[in-house]
Amino acid sequence: MAEQIRKPTTQTGPDAARQQALRRAGLSSAPDTGMDRFARLVTRLLRVPVALVSLMERDRVILPGMTGLPEPWASRRALPLSLSLCRHVVTAGQPLIVPDARADDRLRTDPAFADLGVVAYAGMPLTDADGLVLGSLCAHVHKPRTWSDSEQRDLADLAAACSAELRLRILSAQRRSTQEVLETARATAEQARSDAERLEREAQAGLDHAELLLRASEELAQTSGLEDVRRRLRDLFSGVGKPAYVGLLVADKQELRRIPHPDIVYALEREVPLLATDAAFPSALAFRERRTVFVPDRLALVADHGPEAVTAFDRMGFSTVLCLPLWGSRALLGVLTICWTKPHQVGITERATLTAAAGYIAQAVERALYLDERVSVARQLQEAMLTDLHLADHVELSALYQPSANDNMIGGDWYDAYHLRSAPSGGPAPLMITVGDITGHDMHAATVMGQVRSMLRQATLDHPPYSPATAVTALEAACAVLPIEVGGTLVHARLDPARDGPGWNLTWSNAGHPPPLLRTPDAHVALLTQHDILLHQDFEPSHRTEHRLALPPNSTLLLYTDGLVERPGHDIDTAIAQLVDLLARHGDEPLPQLVHRISKRLADPHPGDDVVVLAVRVP
Known part of the structure; x- marks a missing residue:
């Protein structure tokens, strides 16, 4: 409890103060409506058969608030000190929580457990305004019970409200006594009456406050x-x-x-x-x-x-x-x-x-x-790792990144796009594009993703004529030496303007990634299913293959991660077929609109995995 609890001593001072406080509170072995209300609330909230407001006198414990106690104690509204566990709470000045008295060496022989049939007990101190422990608000159970933290907090909150009511009664009695002794004037008596009414309202509000x-x-x-x-x-x-x-x-x-x-x-x-x-x-x-x-x-x-x-x-x-x-x-x-x-x-x-x-x-x-701060940092980190697609030149690009619906808001999916050096003739520069997915959805996956993204860029730029397969092979070799525990999939591709006419040439290498989709101007959509094994630190570096395809003008290439088409309880082939149909019917829309439509139709509103979509349209 928040207030400082004053422990009793062997002197008569605390006993006398306790008796005086009980007299001022007007409490005895007679039933008390307010105290009974607290006992009933304990039984409802903690779901116990017995609840008591126990207040200790010199030679007995009175029960002004009680529910569930058997006869003859229910009629007497009092217990000998030997049969009340309240004495332990008063003596120690702190809560007493007993899940099973039979397993408690301190209490297994206590008469209260044997004579009253109590097995589990929870009691919280009731104090006056000076912190003197007057008794306890307690719950009894006739079988073992583990008292949860929330139950203990509930009981402590009710004990605080009950203590407040006791203090208000004592204060009211003190004021009435002062009025009688000093024989104050009528104005003072009216004010005191007003104070008493206010205190009564506060007492009635005690249960509301506890709730x-x-x-x-x-x-x-x-x-x-x-x-x-x-x-x-x-x-x-x-x-x-x-x-x-x-x-x-x-x-x-x-x-x-x-x-x-x-x-x-x-x-x-x-x-x-x-x-x-x-x-x-x-x-x-x-x-x-x-x-x-x-x-x-x-x-x-x-x-x-x-x-x-x-x-x-x-x-x-x-x-x-x-x-x-x-x-x-x-x-x-x-x-x-x-x-x-x-x-x-x-x-x-x-x-x-x-x-x-x-x-x-x-x-x-x-x-x-x-x-909120964690989400903000994660979003900033993710945004820093995603490429700005405001690229010059003729190729149109649009991308979407949708984080998974968990608190980290960051994972291992990414997209990338950057130009190579322009041709000496001054024509459009070749374009490298990548979509990848590092296994995992946490800071570690994001960190590995950032390393892989940067290393793949470097491997590409260090290996003219910029073969995608060569770059992926070099990436695997570097990860094996460093070592970086990489696992995941990616598609790494290069787009070059055709030398002998309109259109572009696509060269790509697929490391176990979902197949890219290619839509030609006649609305035909092809799955580019050629692929090699995925990236994994346990696999021996293998010879990566690459594939080439001529793209007619106004062709649209769509790359994505598995979060778009894979979710529990759904067939991935069916989802890819739906994606093919969407691209065939709407592939001539502006790319931002197309990407938004695809995400809205296929992606889970609360995805369990990141989703990346990258759309590329050649002139």
């Missing part, structure tokens, strides 16, 4: 990005004081950036998307001074903050604002803003609950920022 913490821990544990976190905030806080607006600001250098709701347009998020950290806004102050900032009404806003904040809040109709810092594991991540259109008193219990909920939100934000 908020449960929802926060469950809802935010599965978030995958800042947008997802922002979407869940609106419904998360709907039951706590019904705030009109819940906003999320994330630190970005010297500014606070509002994360807009993805589905609902809020004027504040549109009009004030960024805040300087030195701005005269409550949220900026909370970030700047690393503390909670509470603005109870407009007068406080005018007195303590700038005119820009007053104008913005007046336009939104906000009356009360609470700004909570969001602390990550290493730094302050941002600020959570909670706004009410009507005056709202944020009591001790509610503020503690909202602060705890802000902790869950901060964890979700930190995780989302990490994932």
Whole structure:
């Protein structure tokens, strides 16, 4: 628990203080509606047969809150100290979690387990405002049970809410006692009555606060990005004081950036998307001074903050604002803003609950920022490894790279295109094109891909007359010597303008890659099925072959990786046949439109592998 728990000593001081606290709380062995509510909530949330609010007196343990205990203890609402495990929680001042008492050397002979039939036990301390342990909120099971982390957190959250109610009752009793002793004036009595009503409302809201913490821990544990976190905030806080607006600001250098709701347009998020950290806004102050900032009404806003904040809040109709810092594991991540259109008193219990909920939100934000940064870095790395196709000359090119639908957003697929030296006659320069797929979908695959791409370029340029097969052979030899553990497929090709007329000549070498497609102007599509074995570090370097084909003017060549045509539960030959049909019917479209159509029709919307498509059209 968050507060410091004061352990009891052998002196009579703590015992006397505990008895006094129980008397002020008005709790005895009689049933108590509020305490019974906590016991019932424990049974529902933890799915246990027995739940107790146990408070320790000198010679017994009283049970003002109870469900499931057998007779005669159910009627007596009290247990001897020897039969209550509450004494262990009070003595140690910390939770007691027992999956199986029969296997616990400390407790297997404890009378509570033998006489009450308890086998598994989970108990959390209940404390007063000074940290003195008054008893425990506990759950019993009559068979072994492993208490999960989430169950322990749920029980701890409920114990915190129950402790808050105990403190409120004690505080109320103390105030009533003070009023009786001092015989205050009527005005003071009315104020005290108002305070008592407020504390009663806070006590009634205790269960709502506990449920908020449960929802926060469950809802935010599965978030995958800042947008997802922002979407869940609106419904998360709907039951706590019904705030009109819940906003999320994330630190970005010297500014606070509002994360807009993805589905609902809020004027504040549109009009004030960024805040300087030195701005005269409550949220900026909370970030700047690393503390909670509470603005109870407009007068406080005018007195303590700038005119820009007053104008913005007046336009939104906000009356009360609470700004909570969001602390990550290493730094302050941002600020959570909670706004009410009507005056709202944020009591001790509610503020503690909202602060705890802000902790869950901060964890979700930190995780989302990490994932967003990881995706951003992966995208930048992938973009840096892909060739810019704004090439001069007559050949048209268009390419598409679609990452797989996982968090890494990077893999071993790539495309490449670059000109060779122009012919002495000054005609169009030959063009080298490559599409490849290094096995794997992670940083290692991307790293090997980058090495292979660069080495293949060098091997090509170092071996005039730029034979694709010679370059691939040289690549394999270099990988075997370095060594680089390469595995995958590729098609490496050269396009040369025909010497004796229109058209171009295609020369290619295929290392186990899916067959390229060639569409001629008459809409005929051919599969270029000739290929050698794939690349792999365990294979002996082999003689790579290459093939030549004359391309009529306006022919379109399509290269792709297997992510386009291969997916679980689908036949790859059928997918390639569909690709042939698409290219035959739409191959005369502009290349960007053609590539988009092919990807939209064939690629999985959430692919498990990268997809590369490279289209080339000769003049």
